Amino acid sequence: MTTVLAEGALPARLHTLENALGDPFDTGNRLGFRAVLAADECGEMFEDGEAALHDYGLGAEFVPAAFGGRLTRLDHLVEIMRCVYRRDPCLGLGYGASSFIAGVNLWAAGSDEQCREAARLLLSGRRIAVAYHELAHGNDMARTEFSALPGPAGLVLNGRKEVISNVRRAEAVVVFARTSPRPGSRSHSQVYVDKSRLPAGRMSYLPRFRTTGMRGVQLGGIEFRDCPLPVDAVLGAPGRGLETALRSFQVTRTTLVSMFTGVVDTALRTTLHHVQGRRLYGRTAADLPHVRSVLTGAFSDLLAADCFATVGTRALHLLPAETAIHAQAVKFFVSKALMDIMNRLSSVLGAHFYVREGTAAVFQKLLRDIQPAGFGHAARAACQVSLLPQLPLLARRSWSADTAAPAGLFRSGGDLPPLDIRRLAISAGGRESLSTSLRAGLAAMPDGSGPAHTALRARGEHFVGELGRLAEECIALSPSDLSVAADSRVYDLTTRYVHVLVAAACFETWRHACAGGDAFLSDPAWAAAALHRLRAPLGAPRPALPDALEEALWHELLHRHDRSLGLGLVPRPPVGTG
Template identity: 55%
Template sequence: MPSDDARARLADLRALLGSPWQEDNPLGFARVLDADERAEVVADAEVALDRFALNAEFVPVAEGGRLARLDDLVEVMREVYRRDGSLGLGYGASSLIAAVNVWTAADAAQRAEVAKVLLANRKIACAYHELDHGNDMAGTEFAAVPADRGFLLTGRKEVVTNVQRADALVVLARTEPGRGPRTHSQLLVDKAGLPADGFSYLPRFDSTGLRGVQLGGIRFDDCPVAADAVLGTRGHGLETAIRSFQVTRLGLPAMATGLLDTALRATLRHVRPRVLGGRSVADIPHVRAVLAGVFADLLMCEVFAAVAARALHLLPGEGAVLAPAVKYGVSTVLMPAMERLGVVLGAHSYLRTNVVEKLLRDIKPVAFAHVARAACQSTILPQLPTAARRSWRTGAEPPPGLFDLDADLPPLDFDRFTVSTSGRDHIAPAIAADRTDPLLTHFAAELDALTGEVSALHPSDVGLQAAPEAYDLVDRYVRVVMASSCAGVWRAASDGFLADPAWLTAVLIRLRARTERDAAELPATVEERLLSELFARDDRGVGFGVAADPTA
């Protein structure tokens, strides 16, 4: 749950944005859809976010910003994503992706420089991708060649958000030949200090989803930068990325649940007033089943992301598995949920005047942007055997506050993130805390089975040439972690809907169905309880996710 400070900021943000459904609101959905047709974001919305100083959410408190808790950051950004995913990524999250590398590795002067840029409502961009190499960061060819008093930058970076609008770039560059863990470095490049003939911009890329996000490229030709542009230690660029991106690879999918929240509300606004055959469309059994299932999926994603975000504070050494698990697990649930709402809306979901049509396009990059799901599996798989031997069998006691979403958290400490979990896992084994419920027992048994299967793997079974069956183990593991997170939150909740067993039953049934490939039909009493809560929240104008706070 957001802290009191974050709730106050959220109230201010909602007041600035106004109701998205109001036709004459210059920041409402009508203007958002018009801007999307032009592949833009609403300019007045960016002005409003400047007034709110959204960039301060990305700057640690020690550097003059507001970033102390990752869950607070996610909640604030969810409110932006509820309005427009292009605004969320194009205005804000793209700068966050670059900034986390600075907070992880930079010296005091570099941190101060980046904080100054962000707190002045300006942007920084993360220049990592090269189309020839995709998610293979170690294969990056862009080079920073040592020269007098610094480096010469040579090569191309492509699909970079805000590359032209940004004041500074965080660039991943090859500083040594060959392959290996010390061949790449990160550089902080102030574009104002570059010679005009040293770089040029590449044409903007068009996109189907998040059309307002400015995706472009940049080319450097023996462009000089100073030696002090290196972030952290030379040759540690890949390590910095692995550590720092735990925040964004967890945070961005968590923020994107705001898209599903809006789509669910839009669907309710469509079906509840409509009458077919003398009854409300919302009373049709299939429609009710879809609405209840999507509500459960939204809660599942937000609870899992909330626990993982808390773990980055309380168990920072476990983020190397948790972050890709959130990226993989949440995106795997969000996209089918959005598609089911599209089926309920029918032909209306294809209308460009319906915000859900845009949301159906905007949700797809959640699966591959920043890092693809297959890359997440490749990151998780090699770390499972050690966890199976060291943690899954013993079941270490989780730290206090891990599952209590109302408990305080220590400040986020980037210095404590690690490139590997070294077998630490406090979340998955917690599923065995209660074996009296058949659904919980199922997932406890699944972890027992995984422990045996994963422990028997040979190192060659978990490398890049791993068989498809090995990646199925990752899928099963992620579902266990999601189930354990939800069960832990339910146990810790003392009141409110999260203390109601109905939502947990629905989540576990849906997770088990995906594991066993069964239909995820909910018991009638569970479905009715979820729908009662869903309709009540819709009537009160509060969010459908974990916080259930007022929406704009």
């Protein structure tokens, strides 16, 4: 297994950003981890880092090319943001991702004038916040109390929103509000609020929320009191706010959690560096079988998570009718996989994982900063609740079919059609082709030999059988089994289904790479390892890899570490260089 740089999968401007930010491990780099940790200790955003991102023009990454920005492909946006998250997750979320979330809602429903105004703000390095949540109601958006009801000269805003990134620092806010007192899903809209145009005294800020992780991110709240707003501030048709949010969530839940893989890249690199320099029992810690097993398992799980996130991101372009399923599954699986990796790496570091000085000092910050991957924007449990009632319909309409997803879904770096958020379906209607691609892929599996190839076929056959078993169990579910009060056995069905999706993504990515000549992706070892660990019984620790698979992944991990290559599915350029 030999890594080569898959340049076609990477935006060329990634080199520019890498060069601007430099090697984060270099103690002489004013944008490196030493400065990042100093800002973290103060609980503030890293100012020099923000200045560097402003000079690069990061805001343009969130603006579609039609409005003068650089956003044409979501997979390229993810790669750019991973570069930032790899250095400081607070910069990734606090400087970038919060504006991206707001922007997606605008591009999904805003008028040309609203989109152009938002684009001008982002292209000039300014910010837009998004205000969904009210602490009293959490993710239950239908119970939103914040109102934008008709008034004498348009709309009148009343109420408060809490836990908003950058609400004080943003020039505009996208607010989810009740625009009709009637019950039902058509009683809410999203409104675009330009703070510079509000009358004095009608808007105030709530105190900042201090957090354990993401310490620098400015989380606050906002309150409006009889604040007038023009009726044309509504995004799209009145009453369509929930539909806009559901489409936007498909984009943001998929891409944001994918950006967090950059955090784990740095954590795994930091841990490997530490154990290579630590001597125990007359040899380095990296030579101990248990340490090697944990690190190769973490590497395998990172590859699987990255692969699934990449397939889910490409699906937003290629399969807009199915991504209501994919987005929930990606958020549910990838966030848990990343947090589990971090916890296992902390066990390897031992007491060093919480030390705030020295070569491994950044790890404790990353361990705190990774936590919002599981609950930010939508909790994993909320994704599971959304998936559960869809399983019987999927079992009846899709899982027994021989339908295969398009080959382009699995060709990382391949061409993509333009993204049109408005084409994303609110419901998949029981149609989903990723899981059934595994059956078709096995039938077309290239000939091969060796333990990795044999293991991959066997694991693939297991997951094809698992989909059949799931179909039988899900068809037999009663309506009472599909409620939020369902017992844990029923909810386990969603986890098993998501594992089939991940297995299909890894297997098919490997199979299609065989024809493309990618030396790493076409090696069956990484995919066989991913499926081997996915097969663990629910609730059980993921099994160690067979010796042949562990040896192959261990050498690949060392190869990339020694050359400062990215540790995800697509090896990124050397850290801090172009």
